[in-house]
Amino acid sequence: MVKETCRFYEKRFPDKDEVVMVNVRSIAEMGAYVSLLEYDGIEGMILLSELSRRRIRSIARLIRVGRNEAVMVLRVDEDKGYIDLSKRRVSPEDVKACDDKYQKNKAVNSILRHVAELCDAKLEDLYERTAWKLVAAYGTQYEAFRKALTEPEEVMGKLDLDEKTSACLLQQISRRLASQPSKIRADIDVHCWTSEGVEAVKDALRAGIAVGTEAAPVKVNLIAPPLYAVTTMSTDKDEGIKAVNKAVDAIKDRIATNGGSLSVIKEARAINELEEQKLQEEIENEDEVEEEETGENGEVIGV
Template sequence: MEMKDCRFYEAQYPEPEEFVVVKVRQIADMGAYVQLEEYGNIEGMVLLSELSRRRIRSVQKLIRVGKKEVVVVLRVDKDKGYIDLSKRRVTPEEAAKCEEKYQKSKAVHSIMKHVAKKVNVDLEELYKSFGWPLYKKYGHAYDAFKLSLSDPGAVFDEFNLPADVLEDLVFNIKRRLTPQPVKIRADVEVSCYGYQGVDAIKKALKAGEDCSTEEVPIKVKLIAPPMYVLTTNSLNKTAGTEVMEKAISVIEETIKSEEGGEFVVKMRPKAVSEHEEKELADLIARVERENAEVSGDEYDSNADD
């Protein structure tokens, strides 16, 4: 079945002062023609005077064909289908908020579109049956979908959906919206040239590991003295980063309380990509090969397991 364009929301047109994400289709003398994906790709226009608060020297530097922009609706003529938009009246804060809503709506639309195609039903009819009602009830269908991860019945039972629709819907929501762990890493240098030496380093690193929580377990591994890496996997990036920052502070405080203790943060906690993790693993493997004999100041949390 051919999948025609369908708006994300029940309203056919946006309201004045509403923020929307548009895709630039064409640049003309008067301004830019754009498509409103959230409203079934209907056309709108951003007039030249509404592109920027500054003097426009080059339209191409402000807006490009194919690029997505956050704009605010100025006027809507539903009879003629005219939608006037402005880019210059959007603040960075408003743009960020609109982008967040758009990404949530796009995720919902992707799931709805997949289900409609799989069970061979009209996408708009699917929205009418439960998609748009969820927007009304929960503020956003995305929030309803997230809630259904733990209790599908509480969200969907009232709609009496056909078994095949419900099964594919629940499957796709779980596959696409189940949170994935984020790998967070920090690199530090820990050394101690005082009497306690190695024991002081082990004590400091152990104190850092002890900052672990059930949701944010921290592991410390030696790269090459005095460099150590702290890692964790967390479903909550913000919480994971906060716990890692606390661990770093504890390590610094502990090692500096010892005579000759020194501490340097080489990389603050941040989410890392698979590529970065592979680079780290390759580095550790190379160092291990080069240092077959373990030095006296090594600390590896796995050694005590």
């Protein structure tokens, strides 16, 4: 059976000051134990003092088990296997860059894992003969695989692969990198002070959802009254942004007919995995608050 995981890079450990993606496994008195997703899941720790620049009132609000986090490497002891990490030293720009790098290399990993399964090959050996070998020529393994979409002979000519593995690799690259859907999100503030109130808001949000299409279905999630997130998934980012803007316009027109108003807090834009994760956390936190406030029989306002 093919080993399902492998580090993304030729080096076995991250470098000091490198920003890496981790998954939170458990929370202890000293900090949070995590697995480094790009380095075959080896263990590291985010020290309690490195979780936030501010005074820590609740660890649960800063970090959650099962979530992915972008963190900075403080120390690496390869002999003892200790890796100390920091969340508070990572800037928003670092988070965005780290997530972009992680998503691209995760796509490469997925491609190679499937090729290894189909061709009964060892995953690490396949990395050595393909992705890691191509970094020198193309800068990153992801860019090398993207290049293979348009110039397959040039890229594949640099590799020592048998005909079956080569054909399988190209097929998987074409299938997984040709078109990847983007998640588009806009944040809006919806108010209605007339007697229709809550029902008018619900009706307006449904009007926004209704403009979605099969290619770009629209969803509306309650973040915290009166803030809502309008989202869609689309393989064409521009079309996705158009769909979300159309939904926002539909909500705005409908709520205006009932004496309400809509303000755009953040324009429609593509969001990455960590932003999507943050959105989910906001929704979950709001659900918890609503459960506390309404009880089992209370009505939850949302769409």
